[in-house]
Amino acid sequence: MSQPGAGFDIYAHLQARPSPHMHCPHCNGVGGASPNPELVFACNLCGAPRIMMPDGMPVEPATLGLLQKADRARKKRGFLAGLGVVGAVGAAFGLLVTLITFFISVGWSLLPALLFVAPSILAIVFARGARGAATKEIASSIDAAWISAAGDLVRAGKIKSAADLSRVTGVDPGRAQQVFTMLTVDADLGASHVRIDAGPVVAQVPVDPRFAALEERERQAEAEASAALDARAKGRSG
Ligand SMILES: [Zn+2]
Numbered sequence: 001m002s003q004p005g006a007g008f009d010i011y012a013h014l015q016a017r018p019s020p021h022m023h024c025p026h027c028n029g030v031g032g033a034s035p036n037p038e039l040v041f042a043c044n045l046c047g048a049p050r051i052m053m054p055d056g057m058p059v060e061p062a063t064l065g066l067l068q069k070a071d072r073a074r075k076k077r078g079f080l081a082g083l084g085v086v087g088a089v090g091a092a093f094g095l096l097v098t099l100i101t102f103f104i105s106v107g108w109s110l111l112p113a114l115l116f117v118a119p120s121i122l123a124i125v126f127a128r129g130a131r132g133a134a135t136k137e138i139a140s141s142i143d144a145a146w147i148s149a150a151g152d153l154v155r156a157g158k159i160k161s162a163a164d165l166s167r168v169t170g171v172d173p174g175r176a177q178q179v180f181t182m183l184t185v186d187a188d189l190g191a192s193h194v195r196i197d198a199g200p201v202v203a204q205v206p207v208d209p210r211f212a213a214l215e216e217r218e219r220q221a222e223a224e225a226s227a228a229l230d231a232r233a234k235g236r237s238g
Helices: 061-104 110-155 162-169 173-188 209-237
Strands: 033-036 040-043
Touching: 061 110, 110 162, 110 173, 162 173
Parallel strands: none
Antiparallel strands: 033 040
């Protein structure tokens, strides 16, 4: 048995703080996160999507809101998967009862068909459609959360490129590139903010004066073109 040496502090564990990466803002558990093909990173304890900011930077409320939205869609999809299974079991049971009743009385076999088979099939169809919608919502919320987090990191001066984003957050380079492209597209469009599904504001990007100038030039060109067309039409009719 090892003896505690000089300076051994039996209360050391009370001062030791886990790395902020270990702490989950969803479940408040301290279990870290693992790569996940759909959620990018998922909490090892509750399975919610995570973004691990560097240098102990907190996940901003807007970003967290988007991650929570993705998590709600994920849980909903889990419930719908259960509903699909219940529907399949109900349909199988209903078909069996319908078949048995059919041999006794054709008329009476309509009863189990209406009571079990029809609602079960409706449940299966509904669950499938709603699951597809939930999957899309997860993907769009995760994208929006990463764009938001990348925007925060750019503004904090922590990153300048997709390679930086990949390095500081551990996200794979391919997705980092994707996130950065979406972030730059938002900035190039000169949108003061980007909304996704009327969720929280995703990224605050200053309005680009170049864009306003471009719009002005376009308006002018349009006016000139329509004036030229009017003149031509007048010349033809006159
Ligand atoms: Zn968690």
